[in-house]
Structures are given as C-alpha cells and as structure tokens.
Amino acid sequence: MDSQPFLAKTFPPLLVLRSPSVPPFFFFKSQLQAHFHLLDPLDSSEPTHSFLSRHAPSVLALLCVGATPISSETLSLLPSLKLVVASSAGFDHIDLQECRRRGITVTTAGQAFSEDVADFAVGLLIDVLRRMSAGDRYVRSGSWVTKGEYPLGAKLSGKRIGIVGLGRIGSEVAKRLVAFGCSIAYCSRKEKPLVPYAYHSTVDELAKKSDALILCSSLTKETHHMIDHGVMEALGKEGVIVNVGRGGLVDEKELVKFLVQGQIGGAGLDVYEDEPLVPQELFAMENVVLAPHASVYTPESSTALQELVIGNLKAFFSNEPLLSAAQLE
Amino acid sequence: MESIGVLMACPMNPYLEQELDKRFTLHRFWKVPEKSTFLTTHCNSIRAVVGNASSGADAQMIEALPKLEIVASFSVGLDKIDLAKCKEKGIRVTNTPDVLTEDVADLAIGLMLAVLRKLCESDRYVRSGKWKKGSYMLTTKFTGKRVGIIGLGRIGMAIAKRAEAFSCPISYHSRTEKTETKYKYYPSVVELAANCDILVVACSLTEETRHIVNRKVIDALGAKGVLINIGRGPHVDEPELVSALVERRIGGAGLDVFEHEPEVPEELFGLDNVVLLPHVGSGTVETRKAMADLVLGNLEAHFMNKPLLTPVV
Numbered sequence: 001m002d003s004q005p006f007l008a009k010t011f012p013p014l015l016v017l018r019s020p021s022v023p024p025f026f027f028f029k030s031q032l033q034a035h036f037h038l039l040d041p042l043d044s045s046e047p048t049h050s051f052l053s054r055h056a057p058s059v060l061a062l063l064c065v066g067a068t069p070i071s072s073e074t075l076s077l078l079p080s081l082k083l084v085v086a087s088s089a090g091f092d093h094i095d096l097q098e099c100r101r102r103g104i105t106v107t108t109a110g111q112a113f114s115e116d117v118a119d120f121a122v123g124l125l126i127d128v129l130r131r132m133s134a135g136d137r138y139v140r141s142g143s144w145v146t147k148g149e150y151p152l153g154a155k156l157s158g159k160r161i162g163i164v165g166l167g168r169i170g171s172e173v174a175k176r177l178v179a180f181g182c183s184i185a186y187c188s189r190k191e192k193p194l195v196p197y198a199y200h201s202t203v204d205e206l207a208k209k210s211d212a213l214i215l216c217s218s219l220t221k222e223t224h225h226m227i228d229h230g231v232m233e234a235l236g237k238e239g240v241i242v243n244v245g246r247g248g249l250v251d252e253k254e255l256v257k258f259l260v261q262g263q264i265g266g267a268g269l270d271v272y273e274d275e276p277l278v279p280q281e282l283f284a285m286e287n288v289v290l291a292p293h294a295s296v297y298t299p300e301s302s303t304a305l306q307e308l309v310i311g312n313l314k315a316f317f318s319n320e321p322l323l324s325a326a327q328l329e
Numbered sequence: 330m331e332s333i334g335v336l337m338a339c340p341m342n343p344y345l346e347q348e349l350d351k352r353f354t355l356h357r358f359w360k361v362p363e364k365s366t367f368l369t370t371h372c373n374s375i376r377a378v379v380g381n382a383s384s385g386a387d388a389q390m391i392e393a394l395p396k397l398e399i400v401a402s403f404s405v406g407l408d409k410i411d412l413a414k415c416k417e418k419g420i421r422v423t424n425t426p427d428v429l430t431e432d433v434a435d436l437a438i439g440l441m442l443a444v445l446r447k448l449c450e451s452d453r454y455v456r457s458g459k460w461k462k463g464s465y466m467l468t469t470k471f472t473g474k475r476v477g478i479i480g481l482g483r484i485g486m487a488i489a490k491r492a493e494a495f496s497c498p499i500s501y502h503s504r505t506e507k508t509e510t511k512y513k514y515y516p517s518v519v520e521l522a523a524n525c526d527i528l529v530v531a532c533s534l535t536e537e538t539r540h541i542v543n544r545k546v547i548d549a550l551g552a553k554g555v556l557i558n559i560g561r562g563p564h565v566d567e568p569e570l571v572s573a574l575v576e577r578r579i580g581g582a583g584l585d586v587f588e589h590e591p592e593v594p595e596e597l598f599g600l601d602n603v604v605l606l607p608h609v610g611s612g613t614v615e616t617r618k619a620m621a622d623l624v625l626g627n628l629e630a631h632f633m634n635k636p637l638l639t640p641v642v
Contacts, residue, residue, distance in 0.1 A: 021463040115472040119495065123442030123471075130436055130613070132443050132606065133452040139605040140598045144591040149340075155613040157431035179494030180435060276460040283456045289448065290455035298446075298470040 011037040012317040013058050017074070018042065018065030025297060026066035026087050028306050035310060052077040061316055063087065063309065064094060072098040083316050087309055089113045089169070089296065090246055091326070092219040100328040107312040110324035111168055112304035113296040118172030120295035121214050121244045124268030125177075127289040128240050129154045129212075134286040154238070154265070157181045162210030164203060164226070165217025165245065166192055173214050185209055188217070203227065207234035212242065219246035227251065232258045238265040244295050247273040256281050259288060270295050333632060334374035336394070338384035341403050345621035349379065352625070358384075368393040377401060377628055382561075382608065383590065385409030391418065399631045401624045404611075405429060405484075407641060408534040408561055415642050422642035423627040426483060428619040429611035434487035436610050437559045440583030441476075441492075441527055443604045444555050445469040450601045469580075472496050477525030479518055479541060480532025480560070481507050488529055500525055503532065518542070522549035527557060534561035544569045547579055555581045559610050562588040571596050574603060585610050 014036035018027055032038060039055050041048040052059075052074070061083040064070050070084060072095045084099060084106045091108065099106050127133050130153040138150050161177050163170045163186040174184045174197060185198040187206040192199070200206040203226050207213060213235060217223050227241065227250040235241070241264070243250055252273045258264040259282065266287035272278055275293055282288045311323045335353040337346065349355045356375065361367040368390075375394050378386045381403040388411045391397060399421040400410055407424055415422050443449055446468045454460060476492045478485045478501040489499045489512060500513040502521040507514070515521040518541055522528050528550050532538050542556065542565040550556060556579065558565055567588045573579040574597065581602035587593050590608055597603050611620065626638045 023463050023465040025465055025467075115496075116470055119442060119471045120446055123439065123446055123448050126435060126439035127443065127448050127452075130439055130609065132436075132439055132604065133449040135606040135609055136443075136449045136604050137453075139593055139607050144593070144607040148591075150607045150609055150612065152612050152614045152617060153609065155432055155615040156435045176491075176494045179491045180438075181431065276462050278455055278460070283458075289452050291448065291451040292455050292460045292464070294446075294451055294465065294468070297465050297467050299467055300470045302467070 011035060012061070012313075013037045013039055013055070014313065015052075015055065015059045015062040015078070016040040016065060017062060017068050017070060019068045022066035022068055023297075025302055026305070028302075028309075031306050031310065032063070036313065049077070056080065061085065061313060063313075064091075067093045070094045075099070075102065075104070083107070083313075083322075085309055085312055086326075087305060089117065090218050092246060092248070096326075096328055105322065106326045106328060107308075107322055107324045108326045109305060110308050112308050113301050114168040114172045116298050116301045117169045117216075117244050117295040118176060120270060120291070121169075121173050121216070121242050121268075122176050124242045124244070124270065124289055124291065125212060125214065125240065126156055128242070128266040128268045128287060129156050129159075131286065133289050158183075159211040160185065160209060162186065162200075162206040162213045163197075164188075164206065164213055164215045164249075165223075166195065166197070167216060167218070169244070170214070170216035173216060189222075203231050204234050207231045207239070210235065211238065212240040215241065215243040215245040215249050217245055217249065219248045224248050225251045227255070229254050232264055235264060237263060240264075240266045240268070242268040244270045247271040247275065252279065259285060332374075333376050334371060334396075335377045335379060335628070336371075336375045338378060338380040338386070341379075341381045342617050342621050344618060345379070345403065345624060348621065348625055349628075352629075353377070365393075372396065377631075379403060379624060379628075380409055382406055382409065386415070387411050388414050391415065391420065399423070399628065401627045403620055403624050406533060406561060408563075412642055420642070421631060421637060421640060423624070423637055423639050424641050425620040425623045426639055428623060429616050430483045430487050432613050432616045433484050433559050433610040434491055436585060436606075437484075437488045437529055437531070437557055437583075438491045438495075440557050440559070440585065440604055440606070441474075441529075441555070442471055444557070444581045444583045444602065445471045445474070445527075447601065449604050473498075474526040475500065475524065477501065477515075477521040477528045478512075479503075479521065479528065479530050479564075480538075481510065481512070482531065482533070484559070485529075485531040486510075488531060497527075518546050519549045522546045522554065523551075525550075526553065527555045529557040530560040530564045532560060532564070534563055539563050540566045542566065542570070544573075547573045550579055552578060553580045555579075555583070557583045559585045562586045562590060567594065574600055 041051040063085045158181045161182045166186040166188045187200045256279045268289040270291040333353045336356045376398045378400045386400045391414045402424045405426045472495045476497045481501045481503045571594045583604045585606040
C-alpha cells in the first residue's frame with residue numbers, strides 16, 4: 001500500500017530500482033519521499049516486469065540504488081526514460097552503451113565519495129607497508145610480551161606511487177601522497193594536461209617504475225583484469241597493490257598466487273571479484289590488509305550523496321543544468 | 330679500535346650489533362648473568378654505551394663506568410639517558426634525529442586513519458569470515474578533521490605537513506610559540522585538546538612533559554576526540570586514558586607507545602576504537618639501517634677525534 005502523504009501524488013514520479021542486498025546507506029527513502037513520488041517494485045506485490053510496464057509511460061527518471069544492475073532489458077521496458085541517477089562511485093553495473101544509444105543521461109556520484117575513498121586508499125597503503133593491522137593483532141594476542149620486537153616494515157615516505165586511473169579519486173590520492181614525499185606517476189586512457197605527474201601509457205610501464213600501485217579506475221571491458229601476471233611481475237617482489245576500485249580490475253587468482261609465493265610485497269584490498277567472498281589464503285598473511293568494500297561509509301559521504309542525488313533530480317524536473325552528468329563516450 | 334669496549338644496553342638491531350662487534354670489543358649487556366660483577370670487571374675498558382628507547386644510561390650505569398666517554402642512542406628520544414650526569418662528567422651524547430622523522434610522521438597519520446576509519450577492525454571482520462552481502466558500518470571521515478599537535482619539532486612539523494594534504498586545520502602547543510609557522514598556537518594543552526578532533530603527542534619526554542596528557546586534557550578532548558601517541562608512554566596518564574576509553578568518555582586512541590612496554594593494559598584488547606602497535610614508529614628496514622649507520626658514524630667520529638655527527642651533549 002502507498003504509505004506516502006497525499007501531496008506526494010503531485011511530486012514528480014521517480015522509479016527506484018534496488019537489489020535487496022544493497023546496503024541501506026544507498027537508499028535514503030524518507031529524504032527522497034520529501035521531493036518525489038517513489039515507484040518501488042520491491043514495495044509492490046506485483047512482479048517487477050509488469051510493475052515496470054504499468055508505470056512505464058510516466059517514468060522519466062530512475063534512481064539506481066548502489067550497485068543494482070540496470071540492463072538493456074530493463075531499459076527496454078522504459079521507453080520514456082530520460083535520466084538514470086547512479087548512487088555509487090562506479091557504474092559498471094549500468095548498461096552505459098544502451099543509455100548512450102537511447103540518449104538517456106546518466107548522473108554520477110561526482111565528488112561525493114572522493115575524499116573518503118582517497119583517505120581509505122592511503123590508510124590501506126600505510127597499513128600494508130607499516131604492518132598496522134598485523135602489529136595490532138600482535139599486541140592483542142600478547143605476542144609483544146612473549147615474542148619480543150615485531151619485525152620491521154617498509155618506509156612509505158619517498159616511495160614511487162603509480163596511480164591507475166587519475167580521475168577524481170586518483171587525483172585526491174595523489175595530492176595526499178605528495179605530502180609524504182612520494183613521487184607520483186599514473187596511467188589512464190588519455191594523458192591529462194596540466195597535471196604535474198609523469199604519465200605512462202600502459203599499466204606495465206607504470207608498474208615497472210612504481211613501488212606501489214593504487215587502483216582507482218572504473219571497471220570496463222578494457223580495464224577488466226588489467227592487473228595481471230605481467231603487471232605483477234613488473235611491479236616486483238617488494239611491490240604493493242592497493243585496490244579501492246573494483247575487484248574485477250585484478251586477476252584475483254593470480255594475485256593470490258603471487259602473494260602465496262612471496263613474488264609480490266603485499267596488498268591492501270577493499271574490493272574483490274566475488275564479494276563478499278574473499279580468497280581464504282589471504283587470511284593467514286601478515287602483508288595483506290582486507291576491508292569489506294567500506295571506503296565510502298562515512299556520514300559525510302552519505303550526506304553528500306543524498307544532496308547530489310536529490311540535487312540532480314530536482315534540476316532535471318525543473319529543466320535546469322544537472323550537477324554531475326557523466327560524459328558517455 | 331678493536332680494544333675499545335662498547336656496552337650495548339639491549340638487543341636493538343642485528344646489523345648494528347654485527348658492525349659494533351667488527352669494530353670494537355662489544356659487550357652485550359642483556360647476555361650478562363651477573364650485571365654488577367660484570368660492570369666491576371669491565372669498568373676500565375668500557376668507553377662507550379649504545380642505548381635505545383628502552384634502555385640507555387642512567388646515573389647508576391654512568392657512575393659504574395669511570396672510563397665512559399660517549400653514549401650513542403639508537404633513538405631520537407633521550408629520556409633513558411641522565412643528560413645532567415653526562416654533562417657533569419663531560420660525557421658526549423648522540424642520538425638519531427632526522428633519519429626517523431618521516432617514518433614516525435607516516436605512522437602518526439596511519440594511526441589516525443586506522444582509528445577513524447576502523448581499518449584494523451575491518452580487517453578482523455573480513456578475516457573472521459563473517460562478511461555478508463549488504464552489511465556495512467559507518468566510520469568517521471578523516472579529511473578536514475582538526476589536528477592538534479603537542480610539540481612542533483621535526484616530527485610535529487612532518488605530521489602537520491602530511492595532515493594538511495588531507496585539508497586538516499592544524500593547531501599546536503609547544504614550550505614557545507613558533508611565529509614562523511602559520512599554524513594556530515594554544516598556550517595550554519587543555520585548550521589545544523578542547524579545540525581539536527585529533528590530539529597527537531609529538532614532543533620529547535622530560536620531567537615537564539611527563540603525563541602531559543592527563544585527566545583534564547582527556548576530558549577536554551571529549552567523547553568524539555581521538556588521542557594519538559607516537560611519543561613516549563609516560564607522556565600519557567595511562568590508567569586515566571584506559572578508563573576514559575572503557576567508559577567511552579573519549580572517542581578513540583592510536584597508541585604506539587605505553588608506560589611499561591611491552592605490557593599493554595588488557596582492558597584495551599576488547600575495544601574496537603583503539604589501535605595498538607608494538608613501538609614501531611621508526612620500525613622500517615630503511616630507517617633502522619640509517620639509524621645504525623648514524624650510531625656507528627658518531628662512535629667512529631668520537632674515537633678518531635673528529636666532530637660528532639649528531640651530538641646532543
């Protein structure tokens with residue numbers, strides 16, 4: 001039953017598509033209800049397919065909650081659709097090609113998460129090199145008393161950092177690490193003008209010249225498994241990989257092999273190929289730090305996301321310029 | 330120089346030990362079963378002591394070694410050395426400044442991130458195998474938080490520089506105001522604590538700074554405030570800090586040092602808002618080698634009558 005106030009019927013209709021397993025962080029229902037008439041198939045007993053078909057004529061805008069997949073099939077049921085509002089940092093779960101073909105605009109999470117994700121990436125890097133989580137375990141288990149001094153870690157300041165994908169998040173990571181005396185190099189689809197960092201056209205080239213790789217790029221067909229055997233070999237035995245992008249950027253099986261065989265220095269991972277499954281071999285490793293896809297979860301990012309999503313939708317319905325429209329190439 | 334007796338206070342670095350063994354007659358104090366007998370037997374041949382953050386040269390040790398000329402510390406902190414006694418007896422003292430500044434500052438920022446973003450907790454959670462799809466936990470944003478630094482020396486400045494890259498407003502307290510910096514000065518630690526979100530201890534340990542973080546300071550820091558200690562354990566009134574953490578009167582703590590290392594209050598082990606490290610501030614391969622080379626360089630310079638590299642006294 002419709003639990004929204006009577007006046008809601010005069011609000012613009014907004015289709016909400018969400019997988020039940022998406023964290024509530026990405027679905028701020030009451031804030032949305034204050035401005036829009038929500039059409040949510042999960043709130044209806046009707047099968048999604050027929051719910052969409054029935055409401056299709058009035059649906060101009062759709063909110064994609066978190067990483068809920070938006071396929072071309074779904075899009076085909078919405079002939080009037082003009083806008084897809086994404087609410088996560090990545091949008092590899094949205095059929096962008098189909099959106100471009102149909103002239104559907106997609107808005108992104110813009111800068112909402114950049115600082116928090118960058119902070120998290122730097123935290124993971126320091127943790128891997130300086131063994132913070134491992135050291136904390138050592139103290140809590142009483143080992144400092146029984147076993148003595150903890151083994152030495154590796155210095156961060158002055159190291160060569162390779163940023164894979166110099167977008168909003170990559171730029172924030174770079175800015176932070178410069179203050180640690182690190183030298184920054186990057187690779188991305190195109191060289192960025194006016195950027196003070198060295199550009200490499202391939203990840204292999206970047207890996208050869210880096211002590212640590214920080215993965216900040218989006219997941220596409222081209223970037224899938226871009227961190228492969230060759231890149232890990234180029235990075236070398238002391239090299240560290242930090243991944244705050246998407247699990248699919250890394251050939252996870254290869255990474256585990258490299259770590260198990262001591263062919264790579266360590267890894268700080270916030271994302272995995274098949275979340276929430278994490279390769280068990282990693283649980284025993286002291287040079288690996290694991291996080292549960294948590295880089296965006298702060299109250300500030302939550303507020304920033306809400307403001308951006310609602311801001312984009314209000315702009316759309318008032319025919320004003322959108323706040324964070326994606327450039328769909 | 331092989332006949333020169335050097336007393337190493339405790340195990341601290343295999344490379345340093347090896348090199349001292351090669352160049353001098355090295356006495357490993359921790360391997361001596363009867364310490365007072367040992368000192369009586371060897372007191373005329375020991376001309377140097379090599380100490381560190383745990384063990385240095387107190388008044389008793391200095392009195393027992395009449396031929397002592399130099400104390401070279403494998404640390405930048407000098408709290409384990411009776412400096413007044415050394416001055417009185419004309420004994421030189423050296424430490425290892427600068428080479429460890431970056432590592433300690435890096436770790437301070439690392440601790441801030443680890444506490445606020447719950448990095449160690451998250452790692453524990455994933456390793457427990459309990460991660461289920463859809464579950465998440467809100468943590469505290471680090472960028473933009475106000476960082477208050479006690480002691481704006483080499484390490485304090487390096488912490489400030491790094492925190493600024495995260496848009497953190499910086500304030501500090503020190504013995505005298507540093508007018509050449511643009512950071513906000515507070516004349517007392519309590520005021521500093523009341524006006525920051527993250528309080529970092531980065532000063533040296535002296536009579537004056539013992540328990541500089543006391544109950545009043547902890548109260549001023551408050552329920553959302555976080556304490557980071559990369560200085561010395563005795564800078565903080567540890568029992569006060571422990572009860573403040575257990576009672577949630579303070580937001581969290583990142584501690585690399587403790588009053589009675591390696592003992593750490595067990596009440597902290599069950600808390601998810603603390604990060605506990607086994608005094609690893611300068612603990613990297615690169616830095617410990619640089620520190621060892623500085624100790625060796627200072628000793629060599631002294632015994633060859635050349636200017637000391639990093640003298641304190």
